[in-house]
Amino acid sequence: MTLSKRASWFLIAVGVWTWAIWPNFLRNVWKDDRSWDDGPTGFFTVHLVLTVASLAIGSVVGWLGIRGARADRPVASGDAASADRLISSGR
Numbered sequence: 001m002t003l004s005k006r007a008s009w010f011l012i013a014v015g016v017w018t019w020a021i022w023p024n025f026l027r028n029v030w031k032d033d034r035s036w037d038d039g040p041t042g043f044f045t046v047h048l049v050l051t052v053a054s055l056a057i058g059s060v061v062g063w064l065g066i067r068g069a070r071a072d073r074p075v076a077s078g079d080a081a082s083a084d085r086l087i088s089s090g091r
Helices: 005-031 043-072 078-085
Strands: none
Touching: 005 043
């Protein structure tokens, strides 16, 4: 599957956005009075799980965007070198 440059950059932006938002959200939850009562409460635990899952998903999405943006694409459809590279892919 090949991603367009536009889609790749969108995925990168989503990954960066995720890493910009969720750590701050967790800091705010950490400071909330509902988070601690002689240890972490269910409120804190649920939000911690949401944060970890979102950061993992955001990391994967960003990584896919980076791979898509760095992918080697043929310059022109009539380029002989590109055609050779596609034909001799080893499959």
